Amino acid sequence: MPDTxxxxxxxxxxxxxxxxxxxxxxxxxxxxxxxxxxxxxAWGLPNDTVRADETVDTTARRALADVAGSGDVWLExxxxxxxxxxxxxxxxxxxxxxxxxxxxxxxxxxxxxARWWPVATLPLLVLDHRRIIDYALTRLRxxxxxxxxxxxxxxxxxxxxxxxxxxxxxxxxxxDKRNFRxxxxxxxxxxxxxxxxxSGTGRPAQLYRFVAIEAPEAIGAPEPLMSTQPAVQxxxxxxxxxxxxxxxxxxxxxxxx
Amino acid sequence: MPDTxxxxxxxxxxxxxxxxxxxxxxxxxxxxxxxxxxxxxAWGLPNDTVRADETVDTTARRALADVAGSGDVWLExxxxxxxxxxxxxxxxxxxxxxxxxxxxxxxxxxxxxARWWPVATLPLLVLDHRRIIDYALTRLRxxxxxxxxxxxxxxxxxxxxxxxxxxxxxxxxxxDKRNFRxxxxxxxxxxxxxxxxxSGTGRPAQLYRFVAIEAPEAIGAPEPLMSTQPAVQxxxxxxxxxxxxxxxxxxxxxxxx
DNA sequence: GCAAAAGTGTTTTCATTACACCCATGA
DNA sequence: TCATGGGTGTAATGAAAACACTTTTGC
Numbered sequence: 001m002p003d004t005x006x007x008x009x010x011x012x013x014x015x016x017x018x019x020x021x022x023x024x025x026x027x028x029x030x031x032x033x034x035x036x037x038x039x040x041x042a043w044g045l046p047n048d049t050v051r052a053d054e055t056v057d058t059t060a061r062r063a064l065a066d067v068a069g070s071g072d073v074w075l076e077x078x079x080x081x082x083x084x085x086x087x088x089x090x091x092x093x094x095x096x097x098x099x100x101x102x103x104x105x106x107x108x109x110x111x112x113x114a115r116w117w118p119v120a121t122l123p124l125l126v127l128d129h130r131r132i133i134d135y136a137l138t139r140l141r142x143x144x145x146x147x148x149x150x151x152x153x154x155x156x157x158x159x160x161x162x163x164x165x166x167x168x169x170x171x172x173x174x175x176d177k178r179n180f181r182x183x184x185x186x187x188x189x190x191x192x193x194x195x196x197x198x199s200g201t202g203r204p205a206q207l208y209r210f211v212a213i214e215a216p217e218a219i220g221a222p223e224p225l226m227s228t229q230p231a232v233q234x235x236x237x238x239x240x241x242x243x244x245x246x247x248x249x250x251x252x253x254x255x256x257x
Numbered sequence: 258m259p260d261t262x263x264x265x266x267x268x269x270x271x272x273x274x275x276x277x278x279x280x281x282x283x284x285x286x287x288x289x290x291x292x293x294x295x296x297x298x299a300w301g302l303p304n305d306t307v308r309a310d311e312t313v314d315t316t317a318r319r320a321l322a323d324v325a326g327s328g329d330v331w332l333e334x335x336x337x338x339x340x341x342x343x344x345x346x347x348x349x350x351x352x353x354x355x356x357x358x359x360x361x362x363x364x365x366x367x368x369x370x371a372r373w374w375p376v377a378t379l380p381l382l383v384l385d386h387r388r389i390i391d392y393a394l395t396r397l398r399x400x401x402x403x404x405x406x407x408x409x410x411x412x413x414x415x416x417x418x419x420x421x422x423x424x425x426x427x428x429x430x431x432x433d434k435r436n437f438r439x440x441x442x443x444x445x446x447x448x449x450x451x452x453x454x455x456s457g458t459g460r461p462a463q464l465y466r467f468v469a470i471e472a473p474e475a476i477g478a479p480e481p482l483m484s485t486q487p488a489v490q491x492x493x494x495x496x497x498x499x500x501x502x503x504x505x506x507x508x509x510x511x512x513x514x
Numbered sequence: 515g516c517a518a519a520a521g522t523g524t525t526t527t528c529a530t531t532a533c534a535c536c537c538a539t540g541a
Numbered sequence: 542t543c544a545t546g547g548g549t550g551t552a553a554t555g556a557a558a559a560c561a562c563t564t565t566t567g568c
Contacts, residue, residue, distance in 0.1 A: 015309050016275050018339075018350055052272050052348050056339025080337045080352050082275075082313025091309050093275055093352075095337050161547070178549065179531070186529095202546030203538035418520075435522065436558065443556095459519030460565035 016091050018050040020059040021129065023078070023098040023136035024068055026116065027153050032169050033116040034133055035067060036123070044126035045133070046114070047094075060097040067114045068101060074152040075099040078136055086128055098136040100152035144170055148189055151210040157193055159205035160184065273348050275307040277316040278386065280335070280355040280393040281325055283373065284410050289426050290373040291390055292324060293380070301383035302390070303371070304351075317354040324371045325358060331409040332356040335393055343385055355393040357409035401427055405446055408467040414450055416462035417441065 023045055024035035036043040048063040050056055060075060078096040086092060117123060119137060122130065143149050150166045164180050184190055190208040198204045280302055281292040293300040305320040307313055317332060335353040343349060374380060376394060379387065400406050407423045421437045441447055447465040455461045 016273075016307060018273055018275060050273060050339065050350070053341060055341055056337060056350060077337060080313060080334060082307070082352065084310060084312055093307070093313060095339065095350075159547085176532075177547085178533085181548080182550095183530090198539075199546075201540060201544075203548075205547055416520085433559075434520085435560085438521080439523095440557090455566075456519075458517075458567060460521080462520060 016093060018056070019047055019092050019094045020050060020056060020063055021045040021047045021094050021096045021132055022060055022064050022075070023096065023133055024064065024101060025098065025119075025136070025140060025153065026101050026103055027166060027169055028103055028116060030165060030169055031118045031120065032137075033118055034122070035114055036117050036125075037067060037114040039126045042124040042126045043115075043117070043122075043129075045096075045129045050095075056095050060095070064097075064099055068099075073099050073101050074149065078132070078139060081128060081132065083128075094132075096132045096136070098140065100140075100149060102153055102155045104155045141170060148210070148212075151189075154210075157195065157197075157207040157209055159197055159207060160190070161205060163190070163208075273350060275313070276304055276349050276351045277307060277313060277320055278302040278304045278351050278353045278389055279317055279321050279332070280353065280390055281321065281358060282355065282393070282397060282410065283358050283360055284423060284426055285360060285373060287422060287426055288375045288377065289394075290375055291379070292371055293374050293382075294324060294371040296383045299381040299383045300372075300374070300379075300386075302386045307352075313352050317352070321354075321356055325356075330356050330358050331406065335389070335396060338385060338389065340385075351389075353389045353393070355397065357397075357406060359410055359412045361412045398427060405467070405469075408446075411467075414452065414454075414464040414466055416454055416464060417447070418462060420447070420465075 026033050026035070035046060037046060038044075046063045046067045048059050048066070050059045054062075057075075057077070060077075061073075064073060064075065075097055076099075078098050080093060080095045082093045084091065086094065119133070122133065125133070140149070144167065150163070150170070153166050154162055160181055163184065164175060164177065167180070168174055189211055191211050193207045193209055195207045196204040197207055283290050283292070292303060294303060295301075303320045303324045305316050305323070307316045311319075314332075314334070317334075318330075321330060321332065332354055333356075335355050337350060337352045339350045341348065343351065376390070379390065382390070397406075401424065407420070407427070410423050411419055417438055420441065421432060421434065424437070425431055446468055448468050450464045450466055452464040453461040454464055
């Protein structure tokens with residue numbers, strides 16, 4: 001067994017570079033979108049190289065800030081892609097991340113020629129970026145079921161219709177309005193504000209804000225927060241927790257489910 | 258935005274090294290154990306450095322083989338720890354993995370002075386290895402709930418009592434025998450063999466083998482396979498899938514839940 | 515016969531699902 | 542007045558949970 005202190009390069013530590021990719025999701029026009037930048041006759045994810053004096057997380061936030069402005073954005077590590085032949089020439093190990101931004105942040109996308117693409121119709125992508133996006137999408141769908149990450153795709157104030165649309169768009173299935181609202185109510189994860197939104201047409205909608213919920217003591221397995229399985233559903237929360245008015249909260253960086 | 262092709266070192270790609278750690282779990286004496294090797298006046302996880310010409314996954318398997326022998330072992334990437342000051346001297350980014358081996362493989366641990374430690378009473382650990390183990394444990398607990406990874410901790414033939422013990426030991430809670438067995442039966446994930454096991458004392462137990470289940474088409478969110486939440490439970494599977502005789506199967510490498 | 519582990523059903527509870535109509539507003 | 546999205550309750554289903562006694566073996 002190699003020494004745990006790893007006293008410097010043993011084999012050829014030669015040419016391994018560590019990079020970071022970020023899959024930035026948002027919702028526009030009732031569809032899930034990903035941010036891409038033009039790259040080598042195709043499109044690619046925002047990325048950057050990890051510097052010797054910075055945390056991998058820092059690199060990810062920098063890559064993100066380059067294209068999506070700063071502000072505090074929800075970001076989580078996704079997976080490390082370490083195949084030898086990922087990049088044609090050099091050896092790059094890439095720590096992929098994914099981020100969720102709300103539709104109002106995205107307008108500040110400012111820099112570069114970066115563009116939002118609907119995940120349903122992606123352009124030709126560089127390297128293995130297609131695979132990374134697929135993976136991020138799977139993770140996002142899973143995570144939607146047992147955490148409250150979904151709110152990261154909404155602005156501070158939103159209607160219950162907005163919220164339901166987030167779920168429907170990502171899961172790809174329509175849900176029953178009454179069941180959805182009942183579950184949200186039951187979970188106690190939103191609070192009505194004093195405002196309403198008049199949307200040009202139709203009855204004005206109550207605006208809500210997200211309420212973080214107390215994390216339970218030491219719970220190993222997350223209980224599905226919003227069920228995403230069959231035909232209609234929404235959350236699924238253990239009766240025990242509900243009685244205590246709690247819900248499992250997954251700390252960012254919880255990795256693969 | 259940096260170019261997606263990353264034409265070689267841009268900043269100081271100087272001294273970043275990429276390593277791999279593996280948290281190897283097994284069950285001994287009705288307790289979850291982790292494999293550790295002596296390192297620098299403390300103990301450390303099996304590890305190695307990624308070579309320029311090998312996949313990260315390959316490095317992990319090599320580190321694993323060094324201490325636990327070869328054989329095909331269930332292994333999954335856990336998380337990449339990329340803090341600047343993880344290691345005192347050099348800059349090492351570490352791609353942590355975790356592996357599950359059955360109690361019979363572990364006797365072949367052979368090499369080195371590696372030892373099995375109960376997770377409940379770990380020794381002093383090197384670097385951030387304690388944190389990595391904690392993280393792996395959380396992941397294992399979560400994953401137990403909605404996949405069939407638990408079987409990786411058992412030999413090819415096992416009793417239902419063995420299986421239940423795996424769950425109880427990892428989740429840390431006793432379960433009801435009848436409910437457990439009913440759920441396992443319902444899921445159809447085990448098949449009885451022709452053999453029984455006489456264990457010295459008590460009635461002989463039927464031996465079963467694990468049966469992989471058909472993965473459903475394109476399911477995003479996993480349905481809890483074995484519930485791990487409240488006081489007794491076991492599985493929780495969607496009625497739809499159950500009727501079709503299917504269960505969600507998570508492909509290894511599914512990352513953070 | 516006794517200690518020890520294996521094996522086996524029923525009832526209650528509660529989350530999930532399915533389902534249809536009225537309300538408030540702008541044009 | 543009409544088109545559009547917002548808002549609301551109830552009944553059926555089925556998984557999860559609680560619970561105790563009999564069986565088979567070795568000593």
